Amino acid sequence: MDSTLSHEGADAPLPDDRSLPAVLVGDGRPLLGLFAVGLALAGFFAWFLSAVGDALPHELRFLGMTLDELHRLAGGRVADFMTHDRVAFGGTLIAMAILYLWLIAVPLGRGERWAWWVIAATGSFGFASFVAYVGSGYLDSWHLTAATCLLAVFLPGLAISRRRLVDGPRDERRGSQAWPSWRTIDGLGRRLVVLTGVGMVVAGTTILALGSIVVFVPQDLIYIGFDRAALDALNPHLVPLISHDRTGFGGGVATIGLLILGCLRWGTWSRSLWQALAAAGTLGFGAAIGIHGIVGYLDATHVGPAVAGALVFACGMILAQPRRRTAVSLEPPTSAQMIPASAGGSSPIVSARTQPADDPWNRDRSTAG
16 A cells, blocks of 8 residues: 555545534524624615605504505604604614624624623513513514514524633633723723713613603604694504504614623724724614604704714714824823923923823734734
8 A cells, every 4th residue: 555645645634524504503603693684684674665665564554554645644744753763773773783793703703702691682682672562552573573583593693602602711701901091082982982882771771661651752743743642543553553663763772782882891992893883873873863854853852862972972983993003191291291491492392191002903913014
């Protein structure tokens, strides 16, 4: 026997004997990624329906009305109000999908346990908010089917990915990282983003509660031009349908807030995280605020909080951009940092106090160079 052939055969890699489902499922992340993509597709579908001014067939059957009859209610204000809820809800779904995709691809891809727990906790909260729809008196069969399909990939993805998590030091598994001081520009920026996340959790849970109980705030009824009793008189199924959309939007806003807080608390601040947050915030806030201008719902007390939240978020993201290699301190300089006056007698110049920014992306890039 040829010894060379025998040696080469011994070093040849073993054939991949996994089944096709095992290859496709992998470490569970493809299933979780499918869940995130499904959320995004649902959000784009909500935007599409709103753009063409259409309603789902089962919604019209529930109302017992044609599409033209729905658009004639209150001079079109009822249909516009429903569109405003639907566009905002679609934006939350797309924003959620972006943050989930980052969690799945980056920290979960490294086996960090905190990412698995954030996905599990926020996903469970989002699915649990579906229970609020039951109290509205309207059960959306399409929504129920979509939620069931998403749950069918979410739960197995969680179970499989949990078995592949890396066992390491506790701090490493949790992804904990020291933050720069709030007196630095980077530190201030991140804390403004955290403030936005807290505000979204509070606002989302409030909308979820109000949407399932009272449904409307006074500004809503002023915009529509009818009170709750008048809307019930027009069509007793109208308010339950609107309540369904409101609770869905509230649950989505609260979920995004929890995702932001989780990513910032345990995640490593990096270029990819910044970009994921920027994309999610732009689409989420852009849809929620922009649709108000399109439908003419411009009450300052209603739109103002969302605009304020968007401004705080934008300021935080601009300040916390990871491309900076130094973080400028906001503390007043000490006398030791004053440059002596020039010979010509001009006033002393204050030198900028800088310190290395806590930016792993910049660290990695400089190391690679």
